[in-house]
Amino acid sequence: MQIGISATLPAQNLHVFQARRASFKCRQPSPLNPLTKPTPSSQKPASSTELTRQHLSNLEKLLQFQTKAQPEPVVNGSTESKGRGLLEGLNLSRIWPETKAAEEMSPRHLNRLKRLLSKTMEYSPRNNLGSRWREYHGSNDWSGLLDPLDENLRREVVRYGEFVQAAYHGFHSNPAMSTDKAPLPRHVALPDRSYKVTKSLYATSSIGLPEWVDDVAPNLGWMTQRSSWIGFVAVCDDKREIQRMGRRDIVIALRGTATCMEWAENLRAQLVPISESDDPTQKVECGFLSLHKTPGAYVPSLAESVVEEVKRLMEAYKGETLSITITGHSLGAALSLLVADEISSCAPQVPPIAVFSFGGPKVGNKGFVNRLNQKNVKVLRVVNGQDLITRVPGVFVGEGSKQQQQQEKHENSGFKRVIDNNPWAYSHVGTELRVDTKMSPYLKPDADVACCHDLEAYLHLVDGYLSSNCPFRSNAKRSLVKLVHDQRSNMKQLYTHRALTLNLERDRLPSCLPSPSS
Numbered sequence: 001m002q003i004g005i006s007a008t009l010p011a012q013n014l015h016v017f018q019a020r021r022a023s024f025k026c027r028q029p030s031p032l033n034p035l036t037k038p039t040p041s042s043q044k045p046a047s048s049t050e051l052t053r054q055h056l057s058n059l060e061k062l063l064q065f066q067t068k069a070q071p072e073p074v075v076n077g078s079t080e081s082k083g084r085g086l087l088e089g090l091n092l093s094r095i096w097p098e099t100k101a102a103e104e105m106s107p108r109h110l111n112r113l114k115r116l117l118s119k120t121m122e123y124s125p126r127n128n129l130g131s132r133w134r135e136y137h138g139s140n141d142w143s144g145l146l147d148p149l150d151e152n153l154r155r156e157v158v159r160y161g162e163f164v165q166a167a168y169h170g171f172h173s174n175p176a177m178s179t180d181k182a183p184l185p186r187h188v189a190l191p192d193r194s195y196k197v198t199k200s201l202y203a204t205s206s207i208g209l210p211e212w213v214d215d216v217a218p219n220l221g222w223m224t225q226r227s228s229w230i231g232f233v234a235v236c237d238d239k240r241e242i243q244r245m246g247r248r249d250i251v252i253a254l255r256g257t258a259t260c261m262e263w264a265e266n267l268r269a270q271l272v273p274i275s276e277s278d279d280p281t282q283k284v285e286c287g288f289l290s291l292h293k294t295p296g297a298y299v300p301s302l303a304e305s306v307v308e309e310v311k312r313l314m315e316a317y318k319g320e321t322l323s324i325t326i327t328g329h330s331l332g333a334a335l336s337l338l339v340a341d342e343i344s345s346c347a348p349q350v351p352p353i354a355v356f357s358f359g360g361p362k363v364g365n366k367g368f369v370n371r372l373n374q375k376n377v378k379v380l381r382v383v384n385g386q387d388l389i390t391r392v393p394g395v396f397v398g399e400g401s402k403q404q405q406q407q408e409k410h411e412n413s414g415f416k417r418v419i420d421n422n423p424w425a426y427s428h429v430g431t432e433l434r435v436d437t438k439m440s441p442y443l444k445p446d447a448d449v450a451c452c453h454d455l456e457a458y459l460h461l462v463d464g465y466l467s468s469n470c471p472f473r474s475n476a477k478r479s480l481v482k483l484v485h486d487q488r489s490n491m492k493q494l495y496t497h498r499a500l501t502l503n504l505e506r507d508r509l510p511s512c513l514p515s516p517s518s
Contacts, residue, residue: 126155126244127151127155128243128244129152129244129246130244130246131246132152132246133245133246133247133323134352136150136152137323137325137352137354137378138352138354138379138431139352139378141378141430141431142380142431142433146433147467147468148467148470149433149462149465149466149467154462154463154465156356157356157380157382157433157462158459158462158463158478159191159192160251160253160325160327160356161327161329161356161358161382161458161459161462162191162192162459163190163191163192163195163234163251163327164253164254164255164256164327164328164329164332164358164455165191165455165456165459166188166189166190166191166232166253167188167230167231167232167253167254167332168255168256168329168455169188170186170187170188170189170229170232170255171228171229171230171255171258172258174186174229175228175229175258175259176225177202177225177227177228178298179225179297181298182298182299183200183202183229183298183299185200186200186229186232188200188232188234190234192241193238194236194237194238194240194241195234195236195237195238195249195251196234196235196237197232197233197234198232198233198234198235198309198313199232199233199305200229200231200232201229201230201231201232201252201302201305201306202227202228202229202296202299202300202302202305203228203230203262203291203292203294203302203335204226204227204228204291204294204295204296204299204301204302205226205227205261205262205264205265205290205291206265206290207261207264207265207268207290208226208261223259223260224259224260224261225259225261226261227296227297227298228258228259228261228262230254230255230302230332230335231252231253231254231255231328231332232253233250233251233252233306233309233310233313234250234251234253235248235249235250235251235317236248236249236251246321247320247321247322247323248317248320248321248322248323249322249323249325250310250313250322250323250324250325250351251325251326251327252306252324252325252326252327252336252339253327253328254326254327254328254329254331254332254333254335254339255328255329255331255332256328256329256330256331256333256359256455257330257331262291262331264287265287265288265291266287266288266331266361267287268285268286268287269285269287269393270285270286271283271284271285271286271364271365271426272284272285272286272289274289274341274368274371275293276345277371279367279371281365281367282364282365282367282368282370282371283364283365283367283368284338284363284364284365284368285334285362285364285393285426288331288334288335288338288363289338291331291335292335292338292339292342302335302339303338303339303342306339306342306343307342307343307346310324310343310346310347310350311346311347314347314350314351322351323351323352323354324343324350324351324352324353324354325354325355325356326339326353326354326355326356327355327356327357327358328355328357328358328360329357329358329359329360329455329458330358330360330361330389330453330455332357333357333358333359333360333361333381334360334361334363336355336357336360337355337357337360337363337364337372337377337379337429338363340353340355340372340377340379341368341371341372341375341377344372344375344376344377345375352376352378353375353376353377353378354377354378354379354380355377355378355379355380355430356380356382357379357380357381357382358382358455358458358459359382359383359384359387359389359390359455359458360381360389360390361389361390361392361393362392362393362426362427362428363426363429364426364427364429365426365427366425366427368427368429369428369429372429372430378430378431379429379430379431380430380431380433381428381429381430381431381432381433382433382435382458382462383432383433383434383435384434384435384436384437384452384453384457384458384461385434385435385437385438386436386437386438386447386452387449387452387453388449388452388453389453393426433462435458435461435462435465436461436471437451437452437457437461439461439464439465439471439472440460440461440464440472441472441492442460442480442483442491442492443457443460443483443487443490443491443492444490444492447487447490448489448490451487451490454486454487456482456483456486456487457483457487459478460478460480460483463476463477463478464476464478
């Protein structure tokens with residue numbers, strides 16, 4: 001039974017109510033009211049029960065949305081919310097760049113920036129590699145782990161990069177070498193306390209400077225010495241870390257160019273045959289081979305030292321699962337390939353060998369690449385797209401972005417075929433992990449050559465790299481302190497100014513900053 005309006009109102013007031021009801025209009029129709037939605041003329045109007053059910057459903061959705069959009073209560077001083085607000089969901093930064101700048105200056109972003117500029121180290125948990133350690137060590141050439149970058153691989157790559165930072169610090173803390181006696185054992189502060197240094201490594205140049213150089217510049221000192229400390233061999237000596245990694249790891253870390261003699265060797269770019277090779281077409285750069293094979297007056301050659309120490313460690317830990325990881329930056333990246341080639345055939349059963357290189361130049365020709373592939377040496381090259389060092393020596397073919405490579409593939413396919421088959425042309429080795437300075441929200445897109453080749457900038461980019469479609473992750477954890485200290489002129493002013501307001505003491509920096517990633 002339906003009750004009409006006339007049955008609930010006195011007759012004398014009925015005409016007044018109907019007049020007011022007819023004059024009432026909603027200026028802004030409610031999104032919750034299903035009556036506001038146009039219905040096709042062919043469909044029958046919904047019943048009151050259906051309309052009520054739909055109205056309640058819309059109201060429930062609205063209440064759920066508002067509940068999710070409300071900020072979470074403060075816990076331990078943190079006001080971060082896991083929910084995304086309506087404006088954030090619209091992603092206005094793609095429409096108006098000013099919105100992105102405003103977001104960078106938001107309290108939430110400044111709190112995160114303060115954490116990144118803090119000297120308090122933040123470590124991420126190390127996941128158990130277990131039975132997958134060979135995969136992370138390159139057994140499948142890191143297939144399926146690079147794009148997107150696997151979080152465990154990211155952490156391992158950055159960790160090995162910090163061993164190279166320790167090699168740089170170990171050299172610059174005492175660069176000079178005695179010219180009349182053997183060097184004393186050198187202390188190296190490792191970023192990972194589960195490893196211990198077992199051997200110091202030295203590289204010697206086969207060329208010498210003219211005598212008149214000492215008369216013109218007598219104060220060059222260690223810059224002109226022929227032999228220099230270039231790195232170390234370390235072995236994992238912690239039971240928990242060995243269990244986590246699934247094996248006992250031997251690390252060989254090599255620094256980049258530091259002395260005048262090393263720079264001089266870098267410029268000797270002619271290809272020469274490898275003395276141990278039966279194939280005369282397998283060639284490497286003359287200067288790199290010189291630093292690798294030349295003994296000093298009181299130190300053995302780099303090749304001899306590495307082979308001797310690897311054999312000793314293999315005998316000391318005979319019966320255990322071992323791996324050999326060689327890592328280097330710049331010149332150290334080039335020497336890493338020669339060291340890998342040397343130790344791959346130093347014994348009947350050599351453990352799996354992997355090279356993690358940062359900003360490395362080309363080392364040899366196609367014959368040398370085939371030589372390493374035949375020896376099953378795995379190489380992961382971390383390359384900054386803006387780093388010119390990774391394009392030399394040799395011809396600039398196939399060294400740019402993916403778009404440039406595709407264009408060169410069509411325009412210079414015949415020329416590139418000639419280059420690849422030419423025994424005098426250089427070729428890169430291994431699998432490439434490409435990062436780019438332009439993708440960092442902290443570095444200037446037009447950063448100079450030194451910044452693009454800097455090891456800390458490399459580790460910063462790797463720690464932030466997520467995938468080719470999303471080059472820099474928002475939850476990167478590596479501290480910015482060392483980057484601000486070393487590359488202040490290449491940092492965006494927003495962050496250098498903020499570092500000053502946070503009273504950052506740039507003169508007191510730890511030698512190695514952790515960058516675990518998760």
